[in-house]
Amino acid sequence: MSQNEFKTPRDLLRAYKEGFVGSWCDPEDTDKLLGELRHPLFGVAASDLYETGKGKVALLYKSVLKFDPTFGSHERQTTGDCQNGSDLVAMADGSLKEIKDIKIGDYVISAFGKKRKVTNTFKKPYNKKMVELTLSNHTKVASTPDHKYIIDNITMKTKAIGLLEVGDSVFMPQVDYEEEQTFDMSNFHDGEIIDENTDYKKLRLEPVESGYIRAKGSRCHIKRYVALNEKLCWLLGLYAAEGGVDGFDGKAERVTFNLGGHESVIAEQVRSYIKEIFDIDAHIYQVPSKPTVIYARINSVFVANLFKHLINGNTYTKRLGKELFITTKQNKLALIKGWLDGDGYQGRYQTIATSVSKDLTLDFAKIANDVNLNFSISKQDMSHDDHRQDVYRLKLTSSSSKHEACAKAEYVTEIALKSTIGCMIKILGINMVEPEE
Numbered sequence: 001m002s003q004n005e006f007k008t009p010r011d012l013l014r015a016y017k018e019g020f021v022g023s024w025c026d027p028e029d030t031d032k033l034l035g036e037l038r039h040p041l042f043g044v045a046a047s048d049l050y051e052t053g054k055g056k057v058a059l060l061y062k063s064v065l066k067f068d069p070t071f072g073s074h075e076r077q078t079t080g081d082c083q084n085g086s087d088l089v090a091m092a093d094g095s096l097k098e099i100k101d102i103k104i105g106d107y108v109i110s111a112f113g114k115k116r117k118v119t120n121t122f123k124k125p126y127n128k129k130m131v132e133l134t135l136s137n138h139t140k141v142a143s144t145p146d147h148k149y150i151i152d153n154i155t156m157k158t159k160a161i162g163l164l165e166v167g168d169s170v171f172m173p174q175v176d177y178e179e180e181q182t183f184d185m186s187n188f189h190d191g192e193i194i195d196e197n198t199d200y201k202k203l204r205l206e207p208v209e210s211g212y213i214r215a216k217g218s219r220c221h222i223k224r225y226v227a228l229n230e231k232l233c234w235l236l237g238l239y240a241a242e243g244g245v246d247g248f249d250g251k252a253e254r255v256t257f258n259l260g261g262h263e264s265v266i267a268e269q270v271r272s273y274i275k276e277i278f279d280i281d282a283h284i285y286q287v288p289s290k291p292t293v294i295y296a297r298i299n300s301v302f303v304a305n306l307f308k309h310l311i312n313g314n315t316y317t318k319r320l321g322k323e324l325f326i327t328t329k330q331n332k333l334a335l336i337k338g339w340l341d342g343d344g345y346q347g348r349y350q351t352i353a354t355s356v357s358k359d360l361t362l363d364f365a366k367i368a369n370d371v372n373l374n375f376s377i378s379k380q381d382m383s384h385d386d387h388r389q390d391v392y393r394l395k396l397t398s399s400s401s402k403h404e405a406c407a408k409a410e411y412v413t414e415i416a417l418k419s420t421i422g423c424m425i426k427i428l429g430i431n432m433v434e435p436e437e
Contacts, residue, residue: 094322113176134429169424181228188305192216230334237338252304257296270296319359350395361392
């Protein structure tokens with residue numbers, strides 16, 4: 001059956017079932033096909049795909065599904081334009097989800113950083129090898145050879161992964177979607193909460209004023225609703241570098257920042273922000289046995305659990321919570337400032353932050369990309385020393401000639417906006433790998 005014999009979607013459906021090999025058609029090209037074909041859904045518009053068209057659906061998939069909802073779910077493909085089921089997709093709530101677990105109605109972040117609703121999913125068998133890229137940001141990605149990747153973040157030109165070479169670069173998009181977020185601090189304590197609605201007289205308790213809460217058995221009142229703003233994000237960035245939570249029986253009961261003896265200004269900034277955000281006191285002190293350390297401690301189960309939620313893991317496994325990937329760009333910049341104030345230093349042409357947590361470094365690379373900072377990641381291999389962890393360095397530069405990111409928050413100016421919507425990541429290695437079952 002030739003293309004011109006496709007008079008209805010049923011004709012094309014029957015042709016596929018009889019073994020027809022079609023090719024891909026971009027829905028955006030549909031208007032160009034009007035007048036050239038009997039039906040715009042049957043367009044054949046592929047010209048630069050790797051192994052063009054073998055085993056692919058040649059019309060807008062939804063139209064076929066109207067006639068046969070099961071069509072395509074088990075079709076055999078020579079090329080697949082697909083990802084492995086375990087590949088992670090950025091969701092609109094800031095989390096990551098394996099692509100096989102995504103459902104219709106979920107919201108994802110698109111290749112251009114926008115929030116988009118999932119309208120359909122497809123599962124197709126594939127029995128050839130996939131192309132795996134090793135990238136300069138210390139990540140890997142694998143796709144079927146015909147899967148297109150953006151190779152220019154200005155023109156948005158694409159190329160099939162099977163045609164890419166070592167030394168080429170692929171696009172890392174920004175998250176261009178953000179939400180204003182407020183936390184109810186009562187959610188960060190699993191014990192009994194005393195609030196303004198508690199019957200104080202009956203229980204013989206000290207009252208709590210409107211808008212505040214406290215844990216039963218505690219005299220410390222704290223603001224109930226806390227916005228994720230620049231000051232809280234700065235504290236979270238500093239916590240990612242220098243902070244930790246501890247308590248009795250493994251519970252999170254207090255937050256401690258371990259600062260250098262010369263960082264009294266930063267310690268006072270912690271005290272000021274904690275008071276403004278939560279309306280509780282942070283205790284700043286030193287001990288004779290460690291004169292080079294300043295401690296800033298917040299004794300609050302609520303604050304400890306909030307920080308543990310937003311920056312989870314220990315020194316070696318820390319990473320950013322999902323809410324921080326969809327906060328505002330100014331909040332993201334404040335987050336980076338805090339991290340640099342704790343673990344950053346100024347190089348000749350770059351600002352450099354170090355961490356023993358690979359995941360945390362990769363997370364901050366995503367944040368840096370979102371706020372228009374160019375970055376590179378390097379690793380110092382410490383495998384020769386059994387007592388030391390590998391160190392990861394995130395090197396930051398602005399997109400302008402003026403240096404924008406500095407190691408101390410008071411010197412960080414406004415970000416330099418660039419015309420592109422993400423950065424390019426260099427390909428360091430290419431391998432052919434087996435697909436998942």
